[in-house]
Amino acid sequence: MKRLRIDRWTGQLLLARSGPSPASTPRAAALRSAAVPRCTAVRSQSTIAVPQIPKEDDDHHYDGTDHTRFPPLEQLPPRATSLPSPPPERALQSAKLAALHARLSLPERLPLQTLARTLVDASADENPQFSNTNLAFVGQSLINYHVAEWIMCRYPRLPMSIMYAAMKGYAGPTSLHQVARSWGVEHAAVPGGEVDPGLLQFSMHKPGDAVIGFGYRRAEADGLKKHKWRHGMSSRVVFDDDFGEVVDTEDAKDELRLRADAEYGNEYTRSLAEKAYATCARAVTGAIYAHAGRERAKAFVEAHVLSRTLDLSKLFVFKKPTRELSLLCAREDFEPPVARLLSETGRLSRTPVYVVGIFSGKDKLGEAAGSSLEYARTGAAMNALKSWYLYSPGEGVRVPSDMLAEDAAPWEPAYIDMGEIIGH
Amino acid sequence: MTVRALQQISTGRNGVGTFILQCKKMDFHYCDWAGSSKGMNGFIKSLLPKFAASNAQVEFAVSPRPSKHPVIIAQYINGREKSICVRNMEPYEILKKAEILRDGSGEKNRRTAKPVQSINESVRGVWSPYHGNGLKV
Numbered sequence: 001m002k003r004l005r006i007d008r009w010t011g012q013l014l015l016a017r018s019g020p021s022p023a024s025t026p027r028a029a030a031l032r033s034a035a036v037p038r039c040t041a042v043r044s045q046s047t048i049a050v051p052q053i054p055k056e057d058d059d060h061h062y063d064g065t066d067h068t069r070f071p072p073l074e075q076l077p078p079r080a081t082s083l084p085s086p087p088p089e090r091a092l093q094s095a096k097l098a099a100l101h102a103r104l105s106l107p108e109r110l111p112l113q114t115l116a117r118t119l120v121d122a123s124a125d126e127n128p129q130f131s132n133t134n135l136a137f138v139g140q141s142l143i144n145y146h147v148a149e150w151i152m153c154r155y156p157r158l159p160m161s162i163m164y165a166a167m168k169g170y171a172g173p174t175s176l177h178q179v180a181r182s183w184g185v186e187h188a189a190v191p192g193g194e195v196d197p198g199l200l201q202f203s204m205h206k207p208g209d210a211v212i213g214f215g216y217r218r219a220e221a222d223g224l225k226k227h228k229w230r231h232g233m234s235s236r237v238v239f240d241d242d243f244g245e246v247v248d249t250e251d252a253k254d255e256l257r258l259r260a261d262a263e264y265g266n267e268y269t270r271s272l273a274e275k276a277y278a279t280c281a282r283a284v285t286g287a288i289y290a291h292a293g294r295e296r297a298k299a300f301v302e303a304h305v306l307s308r309t310l311d312l313s314k315l316f317v318f319k320k321p322t323r324e325l326s327l328l329c330a331r332e333d334f335e336p337p338v339a340r341l342l343s344e345t346g347r348l349s350r351t352p353v354y355v356v357g358i359f360s361g362k363d364k365l366g367e368a369a370g371s372s373l374e375y376a377r378t379g380a381a382m383n384a385l386k387s388w389y390l391y392s393p394g395e396g397v398r399v400p401s402d403m404l405a406e407d408a409a410p411w412e413p414a415y416i417d418m419g420e421i422i423g424h
Numbered sequence: 425m426t427v428r429a430l431q432q433i434s435t436g437r438n439g440v441g442t443f444i445l446q447c448k449k450m451d452f453h454y455c456d457w458a459g460s461s462k463g464m465n466g467f468i469k470s471l472l473p474k475f476a477a478s479n480a481q482v483e484f485a486v487s488p489r490p491s492k493h494p495v496i497i498a499q500y501i502n503g504r505e506k507s508i509c510v511r512n513m514e515p516y517e518i519l520k521k522a523e524i525l526r527d528g529s530g531e532k533n534r535r536t537a538k539p540v541q542s543i544n545e546s547v548r549g550v551w552s553p554y555h556g557n558g559l560k561v
Contacts, residue, residue, distance in 0.1 A: 070488075095483045102480035103444055165429035175433050182436055184448040184501040198483075233426075307441025308434035309543060317428040324427075343554045355554045369554065389427075420427065 076194055083193030085125040085201055091116035096186075096198025104183060104284070107292040114291065116197040118283035121276040123208030124191030124201040132283035136212045139286030144213075144242045146301045147171045149399045152414075155312065157389050159420035160233050162315050164244035169310045172243055176278035179304055185280060187273070202276035204269045212279060215241035221248075298401060313386050321381035325358065325365070328388060328421045335361040337384070339377045342367065356380045389420075435543065445481040446529045449499040450522065453489035460511035464494035467515040475519065479526060496522055500530025 077087055091097055091112040101115055114135075122131040147170045151163060158166065169175060180200075191201035202208075216239045223229050224246055236244040281304075289297035318324065322337075329337050342355040356376035357367040366384025370376030393415050403411050438444055454468060455461040468486060476484045489495070493511035496518070500506070506525055510518045 095485070099448065099481055099483040103448070105442070159427045161427055161429040165431055169432050169434050172433070178433070178436065182438070182501065183444060303442040304436075308436045309440075310432060310434035314432055315429050317430055319426075319428070345554065353554065369552070385427075422426065 080193040084127070085120040085130050085191060086116065086193055086195055086197040088113045088116060088130075091197045094196055094198040096196055098198075100183065100185065100198060106284075106288065107296055110287055110291040114287045115284070118280055118287050119185070119197065119200045120191070121200070121202035121208060121279055123203040123206055123272065123276065126208070131208075132279060132286075133212065135283035135286035135290065136279045137282075137286070138289055139282035139284065140213050140242075142285055142289055142297050143171045143176075143282060143301050143305055146298060146399075146401065147305060148242070149401060150306055153397045153399045154392055154395075155390060156393070156415045157391050157417040157420075158312070159389060160237070161244070162312065162389070164236075165315045166310065166312055168243040168245075169315070170305055170308065173274055173278040175308070176281040176305075177274040179308075180277040180281040183281075185277065187276070200276060200280055202272065204272060207272060207275075212282065213241050215239065215247040217247045221246055294401075294404060313390060316382070316386055316389070318382050318385065321378055321385055324421050325381045325384055328385070329360055331421065334363075337365060337381070339380060341373070358384050391417075437543070444501070445479075445526070446501050447482055447498050447526045448501055449483040449485065450525060451497040451499075452484070452486045452494075453492065453497070454486070454494045455490050455492060456488060458491065458493070461494040463513045463515050463518055464510055467510075467518040471515050471519050475522060482526060496525055498525035498528065498530075500528070502530045504530045504532075506530070 077089070080087060080090075094112070094116070097112050097116055097119075101110070101112060106115065117130065118132045118135055120131050122128070122133045125131045128134055144167070147167055151158065151166050151170075155166075185200050186198075187200040187202065188195040191203060195201060218224065218239055220229060224231055231246075233244075240246055285297055285300055288300050322339075325337050329335065337358050337360050339356050339358050342357045344352065344354045346352040352371055353369055354371070354373050354376045355367065355369045356373065356379075358365045358377070358380045366380045366382070366387060368376050368379030368383050370379050397414070398412070400411075400414075402408055438446070452464070452468060452472065454464045456465070472484075472486070476482075493509050495507055495509050497505055497507040506528060508521045508525060510521055513521070
């Protein structure tokens with residue numbers, strides 16, 4: 001690694017700020033104060049007059065800068081460094097923020113100050129008037145509502161567990177984290193009042209106590225995690241959050257939190273970063289709703305969340321597909337399913353292939369190829385079940401929120417399925 | 425017996441639903457003294473204001489780099505950066521280089537043999553030897 005030669009640094013790095021100290025750590029302050037006398041002879045690219053430098057230095061050393069051409073760097077307002085997040089009025093001066101606004105094609109009515117607020121996580125600024133908590137709550141509700149109604153209308157037969165997994169695949173924290181990353185949002189190393197307002201700000205050391213989303217904290221949450229107590233789908237619908245997950249208690253992360261101070265990064269800090277990015281994506285949606293209304297917010301969710309690709313057929317795990325299929329056929333008054341060998345090759349070889357179809361009367365429900373008869377039959381039953389569960393009325397299916405438009409056509413009832421197959 | 429779920433994450437494709445310009449920042453470096461920066465200085469004076477105004481998605485930064493050739497450095501959303509040295513170029517040549525950097529995706533240059541790349545499933549499906557009438561040998 002190259003050694004840092006502080007005596008060769010130009011004045012821009014060391015002397016740029018004449019106002020409050022940009023570095024709050026005592027080490028940085030000591031470094032700077034030690035370096036100031038040495039830099040008097042160094043050619044300064046900074047244009048801010050530094051009070052420590054005697055005026056006659058400029059006469060001896062022409063520093064090459066034309067002060068009319070290079071206006072001073074941004075002057076921080078007083079007390080800026082003591083604030084937990086940048087003051088809102090600085091949002092108008094941030095080039096990053098203006099670029100982000102244009103990159104997302106945000107409506108003109110959404111001011112840069114609000115966009116700056118969406119980038120301040122509750123872990124950086126505890127004051128809810130300056131953090132994005134409230135906007136994120138609105139955004140979370142909007143995103144989850146639009147994703148849920150879209151999945152329900154588009155795939156009306158999905159079992160509840162797959163529905164939750166699909167919800168999380170589209171609107172979960174990992175997915176929204178990637179959405180915010182794909183916008184080119186960068187984060188500041190440490191939050192503070194002197195940070196560029198165009199950077200996402202969150203703390204790596206404390207989670208913040210913002211509540212973003214619905215859900216009850218279960219009394220038995222610890223037991224669920226520790227002893228893996230059974231909790232059925234019905235209680236998940238009632239108690240848990242929008243993705244059917246137990247509302248987390250922070251106590252279990254104490255050990256990781258302690259390690260987060262010592263290590264460069266671990267599971268805990270990664271989860272904090274993921275949460276902060278996801279919260280930012282939600283807050284931007286909430287801000288669009290607050291300033292530009294329902295239609296723009298819905299279009300934004302469709303453009304950034306629902307347009308992503310998720311193969312729902314890869315979410316299914318079946319335990320006994322053949323039995324489930326026969327139960328389905330009994331429930332729907334189909335003839336009992338029968339597996340038939342459609343073709344085969346190499347039965348006595350090392351690599352046989354069997355193609356098995358499952359028929360109900362004359363209708364073929366599913367088909368699969370496999371290297372053994374049992375494997376092919378199971379695969380065929382899975383394919384039959386998937387084609388049942390993944391029934392879709394079509395791509396252009398209408399959702400309830402379409403009715404909120406003023407010139408909406410009369411509502412035609414959406415297809416509602418009687419539910420998944422329940423066996424013993 | 426009931427269906428269980430495997431968790432998967434949706435994947436985004438830029439341009440489906442919305443398009444986001446991948447170039448997020450451009451740095452223009454120049455030198456006041458050296459002759460190789462003559463075109464760059466002209467570009468910054470005459471063409472850059474219009475270029476920057478028409479590309480609001482990109483953050484622009486202009487800064488001197490004394491005793492060095494002029495260079496344009498572009499930073500992309502995928503974390504990579506690309507730079508083009510524009511020494512001794514005319515302003516309009518530099519504008520073309522800036523447009524190249526602005527339109528880039530930030531990925532490494534690679535040869536594309538197929539006209540279309542897609543993560544969608546094939547509409548026709550994969551050919552199977554076990555279906556249809558088969559081949560008579």
